[in-house]
Amino acid sequence: MGSKKQILNSGDILVKSRVVVVKSPGVISASGKVDKILLSKMVERGLSQLTFESNSSDALRHFFSPTDQIGLKVNCLGGEMASTHPEVALTVADLLKRAGNKDKNMVIWDRSSEELEEIGFPLNVKGEGYLCLGTDTQGVGYSNDLIEYKNIGSLLSQVMGKLTNVQINVPVLKDHGLSGVTCSLKNYYGAIHNPNKYHENGCDPYIADLNSVPQIREQQKLVVCDALRVQCNGGPSYHPKWAENFGGIIIGDDPVAVDFVGYQIIDKIRGKFGLPTLEKANRKPKHIFTAADKDHQLGKANMAEIDLVETAI
Amino acid sequence: MTSFNRRQFLKSSLATAGGLMIPRVIPEGSFLGLSENASAAPAQTGLSHVEAKYYKKLEDEEVECLLCPRQCKVGDRERGYCGCRENQNGIYYTLVHSYSSPPNDDPIEKKPFFHFLPGTKAFSIATAGCNLNCKFCQNWELSQVRPEQIKSIYLPPEDVVSYAKDSGCRSIAYTYSEPTVFYEYMLDCAIAGKRNGTKSVVITAGYINPDPLMELIREVDAVKVDFKGFTEKYYQDICRAKLKPVMDTLELLAKNRIWYEIVYLMVPTLNDNFDDIRSMCKWIIKDLGKDVPVHFTRFQPLYLLKNLPPTPVSTLDRAREIAMEEGMNYVYVGNVPGHPGENTYCPTCKKVVIGREGFTILEMNLKDGKCKFCGKVIPGVWN
Numbered sequence: 165m166g167s168k169k170q171i172l173n174s175g176d177i178l179v180k181s182r183v184v185v186v187k188s189p190g191v192i193s194a195s196g197k198v199d200k201i202l203l204s205k206m207v208e209r210g211l212s213q214l215t216f217e218s219n220s221s222d223a224l225r226h227f228f229s230p231t232d233q234i235g236l237k238v239n240c241l242g243g244e245m246a247s248t249h250p251e252v253a254l255t256v257a258d259l260l261k262r263a264g265n266k267d268k269n270m271v272i273w274d275r276s277s278e279e280l281e282e283i284g285f286p287l288n289v290k291g292e293g294y295l296c297l298g299t300d301t302q303g304v305g306y307s308n309d310l311i312e313y314k315n316i317g318s319l320l321s322q323v324m325g326k327l328t329n330v331q332i333n334v335p336v337l338k339d340h341g342l343s344g345v346t347c348s349l350k351n352y353y354g355a356i357h358n359p360n361k362y363h364e365n366g367c368d369p370y371i372a373d374l375n376s377v378p379q380i381r382e383q384q385k386l387v388v389c390d391a392l393r394v395q396c397n398g399g400p401s402y403h404p405k406w407a408e409n410f411g412g413i414i415i416g417d418d419p420v421a422v423d424f425v426g427y428q429i430i431d432k433i434r435g436k437f438g439l440p441t442l443e444k445a446n447r448k449p450k451h452i453f454t455a456a457d458k459d460h461q462l463g464k465a466n467m468a469e470i471d472l473v474e475t476a477i
Numbered sequence: 478m479t480s481f482n483r484r485q486f487l488k489s490s491l492a493t494a495g496g497l498m499i500p501r502v503i504p505e506g507s508f509l510g511l512s513e514n515a516s517a518a519p520a521q522t523g524l525s526h527v528e529a530k531y532y533k534k535l536e537d538e539e540v541e542c543l544l545c546p547r548q549c550k551v552g553d554r555e556r557g558y559c560g561c562r563e564n565q566n567g568i569y570y571t572l573v574h575s576y577s578s579p580p581n582d583d584p585i586e587k588k589p590f591f592h593f594l595p596g597t598k599a600f601s602i603a604t605a606g607c608n609l610n611c612k613f614c615q616n617w618e619l620s621q622v623r624p625e626q627i628k629s630i631y632l633p634p635e636d637v638v639s640y641a642k643d644s645g646c647r648s649i650a651y652t653y654s655e656p657t658v659f660y661e662y663m664l665d666c667a668i669a670g671k672r673n674g675t676k677s678v679v680i681t682a683g684y685i686n687p688d689p690l691m692e693l694i695r696e697v698d699a700v701k702v703d704f705k706g707f708t709e710k711y712y713q714d715i716c717r718a719k720l721k722p723v724m725d726t727l728e729l730l731a732k733n734r735i736w737y738e739i740v741y742l743m744v745p746t747l748n749d750n751f752d753d754i755r756s757m758c759k760w761i762i763k764d765l766g767k768d769v770p771v772h773f774t775r776f777q778p779l780y781l782l783k784n785l786p787p788t789p790v791s792t793l794d795r796a797r798e799i800a801m802e803e804g805m806n807y808v809y810v811g812n813v814p815g816h817p818g819e820n821t822y823c824p825t826c827k828k829v830v831i832g833r834e835g836f837t838i839l840e841m842n843l844k845d846g847k848c849k850f851c852g853k854v855i856p857g858v859w860n
Contacts (some may be wrong), residue, residue, distance in 0.1 A: 250596065302627075312781065358622065360556050360623070364717075401555070
């Protein structure tokens with residue numbers, strides 16, 4: 165899948181995590197309107213490049229069976245301008261449908277229905293088409309039992325495990341005042357009942373610990389990151405003075421590698437704005453490196469171990 | 478103990494059965510029947526929109542909370558560690574003012590207060606949220622959740638006072654979770670209670686900054702502080718907090734002559750080192766005085782410490798012995814009903830001044846705040 169093997173001089177085999185960045189400057193207009201046709205082509209291109217398949221349907225079969233109940237975990241806590249664009253999640257869902265997955269077996273979800281609705285997601289809990297709902301929907305809620313791992317003790321959204329068995333992580337890439345970067349790893353803060361308990365010390369090691377919980381680690385199969393508009397400072401809430409229409413989609417199956425690439429993108433944009441790197445601003449996203457350490461081993465967090473593919477449409 | 482639910486409040490009548498109503502962190506409805514039964518309406522309870530009293534505004538709509546030593550810096554649309562204060566466009570709001578979980582009229586001994594109006598009831602309210610995250614929390618389903626994740630009752634301060642009086646409670650207790658996080662609500666209830674002759678007692682971890690604490694103790698009558706341990710490591714590892722601010726709180730209470738008692742929950746292997754207990758007792762005597770009541774209470778395995786056994790009674794006995802060896806006058810054993818360490822003994826004649834079993838007063842040998850047998854003044858709030 166999204167990995168590439170390389171034989172080192174020592175004879176060891178290095179397995180690189182492939183991350184595909186697809187860019188198209190025209191995909192988002194100055195006013196924020198998304199070109200859905202172009203976006204769909206970008207996601208298709210990314211999936212194909214990730215899996216070496218010629219089309220997105222074959223690419224998606226690497227990760228999902230036709231009978232899977234698929235969750236698409238978005239991040240809509242930042243309001244309309246700093247959240248996953250609904251078009252991104254819906255594009256992925258459409259491609260899954262084209263690949264043979266039934267729309268009723270897909271759930272676009274986040275913490276609260278109100279927040280989903282605020283940014284334009286079409287709530288749907290029982291009608292035709294994709295389900296779209298918050299964990300706070302009546303009858304959903306959180307698990308009765310705590311998930312526990314190292315520093316984590318939380319209740320997990322019942323969307324995971326009860327409504328769905330696999331996840332596509334559909335985060336938005338942006339700056340975060342505490343963790344430095346919020347992207348795919350931090351997106352699962354929206355899947356637990358008590359994220360406020362895990363923001364100390366730059367959210368580290370809490371983000372890595374949370375992603376190590378078996379229910380999350382085993383369910384997550386793919387990341388399709390919304391980098392259409394990237395805010396490089398002042399996050400997670402929206403500040404237009406630090407936002408750039410980057411016009412990108414980042415796709416990978418290694419969430420750590422995706423976040424590491426996202427971190428590099430944010431630092432580059434910060435440079436354009438005359439801002440210091442996140443490290444110099446004392447906001448290096450430590451959690452990405454913790455997620456890659458030997459205690460967590462959730463993925464790769466250095467360019468030598470990442471097979472980065474950059475392409476444009 | 479009486480529990481009150483929404484219907485009972487609406488009918489303005491008080492019921493007589495039930496226990497502490499801890500809500501589940503799950504919206505109502507049949508999950509498996511989602512396709513037929515669920516609605517798209519968020520299952521939220523009420524959230525208040527009352528501006529917080531202690532915070533400062535920073536650049537770019539960020540705020541810094543000044544209520545507790547954590548001093549969370551909170552971006553727009555974000556919440557603090559407690560989960561019940563939210564920054565909305567650069568203004569910090571408490572989301573829980575006047576929204577209590579179902580209240581109870583508890584014996585004051587349950588808090589525990591042993592030197593404060595013994596044998597009376599306290600009208601006990603709480604909201605979601607806490608500024609600590611103790612691994613042994615017995616009320617974590619209330620304290621470690623966000624307000625929209627529980628059912629709460631709209632109960633403004635004047636109603637709290639009214640129901641307290643109607644149910645024969647001499648005091649209002651701010652308890653169960655951590656009242657520091659519902660500070661404004663607590664303060665307004667205490668002020669309303671004072672106007673109507675109802676006292677207020679605070680059951681807290683004492684993790685609060687000095688300025689809000691000073692304002693609070695002008696309005697309340699007693700404070701029970703959960704002193705979690707006597708090492709920074711324990712506070713950090715087990716409670717996600719710091720020891721020093723709690724010591725500061727205790728010193729400030731002592732200096733301001735408000736009635737207070739200390740509870741020390743003894744957790745096997747984690748904070749039951751007798752050298753630490755002795756050090757703590759020495760500090761209490763030196764900085765707070767020998768008359769402050771200290772309750773060594775028994776741990777039960779809950780929340781994130783289900784792997785540990787209950788505290789052996791012998792451990793509690795030894796801690797009590799150490800405290801008394803050091804010269805403390807009022808040392809109790811808690812959560813062991815029938816233990817002789819539940820009684821209050823006169824430090825002079827050694828006779829039982831107040832006999833207890835569990836939350837029940839068995840005998841009262843106190844007259845005008847003095848030992849009936851020898852006349853020794855017993856510190857406390859007796860009327």
